Amino acid sequence: MEAARNAREAAPRSPAALSAELSDARLVALCRGGDEDAWSTLVERFSRYVYAIAVQAFRLPEHDAEDVFQEVFARVFERLDTLREDDAVRPWIAQLTRRLCIDRLRAGSREVVADTEELPDGPDEDVLTQIEEAFDVHDALAGLPEHCREILDRFFARDESYRAIGEALELPAGTIASRISRCLDKLRQAFEGRNEPGPAS
Numbered sequence: 001m002e003a004a005r006n007a008r009e010a011a012p013r014s015p016a017a018l019s020a021e022l023s024d025a026r027l028v029a030l031c032r033g034g035d036e037d038a039w040s041t042l043v044e045r046f047s048r049y050v051y052a053i054a055v056q057a058f059r060l061p062e063h064d065a066e067d068v069f070q071e072v073f074a075r076v077f078e079r080l081d082t083l084r085e086d087d088a089v090r091p092w093i094a095q096l097t098r099r100l101c102i103d104r105l106r107a108g109s110r111e112v113v114a115d116t117e118e119l120p121d122g123p124d125e126d127v128l129t130q131i132e133e134a135f136d137v138h139d140a141l142a143g144l145p146e147h148c149r150e151i152l153d154r155f156f157a158r159d160e161s162y163r164a165i166g167e168a169l170e171l172p173a174g175t176i177a178s179r180i181s182r183c184l185d186k187l188r189q190a191f192e193g194r195n196e197p198g199p200a201s
Helices: 002-010 015-021 024-032 036-057 062-082 086-112 125-142 146-157 162-169 173-194
Strands: none
Touching: 024 036, 024 062, 024 086, 036 062, 036 086, 036 125, 062 086, 125 146, 125 173, 146 162, 146 173, 162 173
């Protein structure tokens, strides 16, 4: 029994498996300790976030967004030890991404109109807010029990009918609505818990 547990712990962990079990703070702590699996997981966890900011909020073309993506994670890797609070990694990455996107826009503006002092348009703040909210919901969803993640994903992301969900999960179709409702309540509680203001400093 002990040998089996040790073998499981020593086996390589996939980024997906790590991501499901680790908080941002724990993930950063492992990265600081040189855990390569944790670093892969950190990149996987925040890759869509960085790309969404670059493409959707700053409207960068794909090649510029790719350059920003590479630069963001290069800087994260180099400067992770400067992060004061491990659980603040997401806003830190967002700030890095915004700065690099602005730099990229300014560089492009100088190339196109070198004789003006006009700054390029900033990000679409409404889109930035939507991106933040989407990732808050994603993080809250990741903390739910697996059966809730499954049923909410099938209903909202895959747009499956109650009948299709019931057949896939071997549940009576008549119970699907109540299960979705209960899981939404759990999601709401998790989401609100993540967004409660902290104690006054």
